Amino acid sequence: MSTDTSSGSKYAYLEAGRYARGWHIVLFSSELVHGEMKSFHYFDHEFVAWRGASGEAFVLDAYCPHLGAHLASDGGRICGDAIACPFHGWVFQGSGECTEIPYAKQIPPRAKHALKSWPVTERNGFIAIWYCPEDSAPLDYLPAIDDWGADNWGDWQFQRSRIRAKPCDVIENIVDIAHFPHVHGGKVQSFENHFGDVTVTQISKVKRDPEAGMITPPGLPFDLVDARNQGAGMEADAWGDATYHGPSIMYYYTESRSPDISFKSWWVNYHTPVNDSEVDLCSAVIMSSLTDDPLPEEFTRLYPSVAHAAFGQDVLIWQDKMYREDPILCDGDGPINKLRRWYERFYLPA
Structure with a gap:
């Protein structure tokens, strides 16, 4: 796959490393059951998703800001609606905030918001994240499909x-x-x-x-x-x-x-x-x-x-x-x- 120019692109969407701002589906709801964690790689970036005790789905950057462990290693560790790093047990909320370090007396200030939290919408039986390089607020443009979940339709x-x-x-x-x-x-x-x-x-x-x-x-x-x-x-x-x-x-x-x-x-x-x-x-x-x-x-x-x-x-x-x-x-x-x-x-x- 290539373009027909060797210098600058006419369109921004052809520039290397640029991806479209908007909602992108990453999983179907059936793929992320209660208490389960999944990792995935999109936008040349590693993510971790989990469904917490409340049933809500969350998505964070995948690598712990402490020493870089992948948070889904060995299946990950889910604590209520939070996750714990399998390497040293640092606990992160869905917001990306570190709220517990089991062996520390206090949480370093830099650790409180060290992980990026990705906006998530779950509707119509799928899970999508909002991707935006400028971190603009998500737009609510994905309509409901009323027939999904209705009798005689089945799941995706x-x-x-x-x-x-x-x-x-x-x-x-x-x-x-x-x-x-x-x-x-x-x-x-x-x-x-x-x-x-x-x-x-x-x-x-x-x-x-x-x-x-x-x-x-x-x-x-x-x-x-x-x-x-x-x-x-x-x-x-x-x-x-x-x-x-x-x-x-x-x-x-x-x-x-x-x-x-x-x-x-x-x-x-x-x-x-x-x-x-x-x-x-x-x-x-x-x-x-x-x-x-x-x-x-x-x-x-x-x-x-x-x-x-x-x-x-x-x-x-x-x-x-x-x-x-x-x-x-x-x-x-x-x-x-x-x-x-x-x-x-x-x-x-x-």
């Missing part, structure tokens, strides 16, 4: 992959109308984009087309081309509304009606940067029937794989492509430059 079924790509490659898909008949095997029936301050939306209808090109990711539990071709002659009445809320979290709602299966589904797709060249790409799905009949078990088992396969088709392009800062565009392309200007705001000072 998700697949996460660490891939070689830049965040800007991923987010441009929201406006790229022209790649559907070459990558995803579909013919676009309708397509429109809407831009807000912190949102960009795609409303589209795409028909499966046996004559269209299609990329087939390896290792799928089903034949993607065969599934496309079998369904092409009995098209469902389907539509979808995909919206990025901020720089990295997309909600996608879709409904599909056919003689065989009628269902509605929410996807949460996110890409969280690991470093300058890798992101964690994840598709998570909940679904429910649009009729009184329950969805077939095989369908509910395979449908999440379809969600991840859709991104998997793009991954095979992203991993080899060059990012063109000044591309030659034509009148059939979507609003790519408008998207880039919108996206740039998350990399500039608040």
Whole structure:
């Protein structure tokens, strides 16, 4: 992965070591049970997360300010809503404040706020942290998904992959109308984009087309081309509304009606940067029937794989492509430059 310039970048989001200001998903709620600690590495930075006795999730920098132990070593130590360093027992609150050193008479002043606490939001069954180089106050722009947790919807079924790509490659898909008949095997029936301050939306209808090109990711539990071709002659009445809320979290709602299966589904797709060249790409799905009949078990088992396969088709392009800062565009392309200007705001000072 590279850009097509060797000197200064046209866009701030291409500068090394810069990451988008905003909410980024780091875990699903089901991955952090009561009394459990997890470590993760994003933004070229090491974090530790835990769920305390109150049920609240906390995230701190991972290394103890004393002698540098990783706070999650040996599974970590949770004390109520606080954590204790497994090396010497220093206790830290979720705010990052050291409140106890078991062998000291007093806490050194520098230790009281030596660990950075990261703002956390937990909603819709996922845990996100607010990343901002300038430490600006978090914005509350992630809407609730009312269907999550409701009867007959179930919990998120998700697949996460660490891939070689830049965040800007991923987010441009929201406006790229022209790649559907070459990558995803579909013919676009309708397509429109809407831009807000912190949102960009795609409303589209795409028909499966046996004559269209299609990329087939390896290792799928089903034949993607065969599934496309079998369904092409009995098209469902389907539509979808995909919206990025901020720089990295997309909600996608879709409904599909056919003689065989009628269902509605929410996807949460996110890409969280690991470093300058890798992101964690994840598709998570909940679904429910649009009729009184329950969805077939095989369908509910395979449908999440379809969600991840859709991104998997793009991954095979992203991993080899060059990012063109000044591309030659034509009148059939979507609003790519408008998207880039919108996206740039998350990399500039608040």
